[in-house]
Amino acid sequence: MAELSRDVIRRISEKHLKENNGLLLGQCLTAVGWVGHTIPELTENDGLVELSMADVAGGGIAVGAALAGRRPIYVVRYQGFQWFNATMVLNYAAKSKEMWNIPCPLFIRSIAMDSSGRKGRAIGPVAANSHHGIYHRMPGVLIAAPMTPKEYQEVWDYFLAHNDPLYCSEHRRGWELDYEIEDILLPEADITLFPTSSTRLNVLDALESLTKAGIKCNVINVLWIKPFSLNNKDEKISIALKNSKYGGILIDGDHINGVAKNIAYDLMHQHYKNDSRKIYALALDERTGGFSPHLDNLPPTPKKIYDKVKEIVGVK
Amino acid sequence: MRAENYGIVKGASGMFTKEETLELFTKMCAIRYFEEEVKKSYDAGLMYMPVYLSLGQEAIAAALSVALKNKKPSIFAQHRAHGTYIAFGGDLKKLVDELLHRETGCAGGMGGSASIHSPEIRMMGHDGLMGTQVPIGVGYSFAKNYKSQNKDYSLIIMGDASAEEDYVLGALGYAAHKKLPIIFVCEDNNLSILTEVKVRRNWKMTDVAKSFGMQSAELADDPWSIMYNVKRVMQSLPAFLNIHTTRAVWHAGTGQDAPPEWDRFSLIKEEIERIGFVQEVKEIEEKTKEEMQKLWEMQLAVK
Numbered sequence: 001m002a003e004l005s006r007d008v009i010r011r012i013s014e015k016h017l018k019e020n021n022g023l024l025l026g027q028c029l030t031a032v033g034w035v036g037h038t039i040p041e042l043t044e045n046d047g048l049v050e051l052s053m054a055d056v057a058g059g060g061i062a063v064g065a066a067l068a069g070r071r072p073i074y075v076v077r078y079q080g081f082q083w084f085n086a087t088m089v090l091n092y093a094a095k096s097k098e099m100w101n102i103p104c105p106l107f108i109r110s111i112a113m114d115s116s117g118r119k120g121r122a123i124g125p126v127a128a129n130s131h132h133g134i135y136h137r138m139p140g141v142l143i144a145a146p147m148t149p150k151e152y153q154e155v156w157d158y159f160l161a162h163n164d165p166l167y168c169s170e171h172r173r174g175w176e177l178d179y180e181i182e183d184i185l186l187p188e189a190d191i192t193l194f195p196t197s198s199t200r201l202n203v204l205d206a207l208e209s210l211t212k213a214g215i216k217c218n219v220i221n222v223l224w225i226k227p228f229s230l231n232n233k234d235e236k237i238s239i240a241l242k243n244s245k246y247g248g249i250l251i252d253g254d255h256i257n258g259v260a261k262n263i264a265y266d267l268m269h270q271h272y273k274n275d276s277r278k279i280y281a282l283a284l285d286e287r288t289g290g291f292s293p294h295l296d297n298l299p300p301t302p303k304k305i306y307d308k309v310k311e312i313v314g315v316k
Numbered sequence: 317m318r319a320e321n322y323g324i325v326k327g328a329s330g331m332f333t334k335e336e337t338l339e340l341f342t343k344m345c346a347i348r349y350f351e352e353e354v355k356k357s358y359d360a361g362l363m364y365m366p367v368y369l370s371l372g373q374e375a376i377a378a379a380l381s382v383a384l385k386n387k388k389p390s391i392f393a394q395h396r397a398h399g400t401y402i403a404f405g406g407d408l409k410k411l412v413d414e415l416l417h418r419e420t421g422c423a424g425g426m427g428g429s430a431s432i433h434s435p436e437i438r439m440m441g442h443d444g445l446m447g448t449q450v451p452i453g454v455g456y457s458f459a460k461n462y463k464s465q466n467k468d469y470s471l472i473i474m475g476d477a478s479a480e481e482d483y484v485l486g487a488l489g490y491a492a493h494k495k496l497p498i499i500f501v502c503e504d505n506n507l508s509i510l511t512e513v514k515v516r517r518n519w520k521m522t523d524v525a526k527s528f529g530m531q532s533a534e535l536a537d538d539p540w541s542i543m544y545n546v547k548r549v550m551q552s553l554p555a556f557l558n559i560h561t562t563r564a565v566w567h568a569g570t571g572q573d574a575p576p577e578w579d580r581f582s583l584i585k586e587e588i589e590r591i592g593f594v595q596e597v598k599e600i601e602e603k604t605k606e607e608m609q610k611l612w613e614m615q616l617a618v619k
Contacts (some may be wrong), residue, residue, distance in 0.1 A: 023462065051490070052490050054485075057454075057482075057483040057487040058486070060455060060487060061455035061458065063452050064457070065459035069459070091444070095443060098426065098443055099424075100424075100433045103440070120458070133569075
């Protein structure tokens, strides 16, 4: 039976504690479901450390453990908590190497759990969606959004081989995957889609409708949000955008005025500098979400992606 | 209640050796006269950043460094840390260079006055946000002591304002829960810039520490009393010392609004002279002052 992403996370974590002298820190790790069974069922004696409910302090404690050389995995069960947890990661760990030449590597597992277009409970205004935009503005921190088993392994291996803080923007939908998601590169396309995180799954769903409507889409899956170059897809992107009649769309699961527009801006300047084509941004709307389905503010659904592509391509 | 003799241990100066007392005074002189040179250079327009001077507060760092000499703690201090750096043996040339924006500075010119560090004395840098050194220091201590046979001590220093930060309180609680070998010291100069403690809160940090199950003490910055209390609490850490002190100049910069409530440096000199080391006090002070002047002259001459 193929390994699910959650199995990879659990295996990585267990090995880190048992063989790498690592630590794993977080709140409520052991009480309910072991964070969707991504946490190995170990104890503090093994390096699995329950923090108190003091969120801001907890982030600082994780940073201190990183400073002491333990390469901690810091689990934050809802990305929205990053408003509290991120403080010392961003203002200390991300700066430590540049300020004092002292690395402060910690692996922040930050979990988004919005229903992302699927049927399920709405999450509304609190805590649920990706918040990697908070980290994106700061130098000194890497950001990845792995969804598949191999992607988690790649991101983890990169962390171990380097000494920077790494924000692993997870989504619960990714935990269930036991397959890889391939890019799609057509000889001639109408548009190129650049989805991140759970929107990658929504793009796959949207492709069915788009194909039926006669719209041809390239898909370049974004694993590394920062630095974008770690995707190692420069040539592929160049070909894809060259062959896309109407440009591209960066699709993200965080609010629109952040990662989505930043990356779209960079791509446009890199590939469409003297071109009338554009790279658009599609993400959460610029408003607060509510709990009622008609008020919620979720990552772009398959329908929203479909509608946006149709709008750009000009198909009625 | 703030007073120069609040909480001090009667006869404490007699509990320590001549060597300890003179070492303590030497360090106080080093801090004082180094900071006086910083003041001169700052007033001459050589520094393009805020400077946070330890003038008036020398006794705390000096006392801690003598009391903790054999423990070699990791040190997490705050923006006003020149005194700590000097007392624990940080490289003085590198500190001068840091304040003069040079790459040869202790933080490569990046840290300025507020974010100095010295790996040689296990002093970690501060990121500039008040009180963050507390949870970071707690995390460091936890990681260093996790399943370790030997205790790795930490000294975490904060101001009276940052002691109120919510994340500081959360970190204190966690340190107590994990029984970490940390001495928390609040350098309580009674001011957050110019806002006094009594305006900001009606509760005491020592009571908060006690409620977390920590040993605590509140006292004025008599160095012998500080050393006495450090030795007392060492057997049962973590512990919290709230030490009243006085800032001689502004929060940032070199100005002065009014004389400080007390002048600990002069009080200590008087006490050391009283116990019979008049000549030693004179020699130490003159020698150290000259050393600091020469150090600064030499570093300023470097192009």
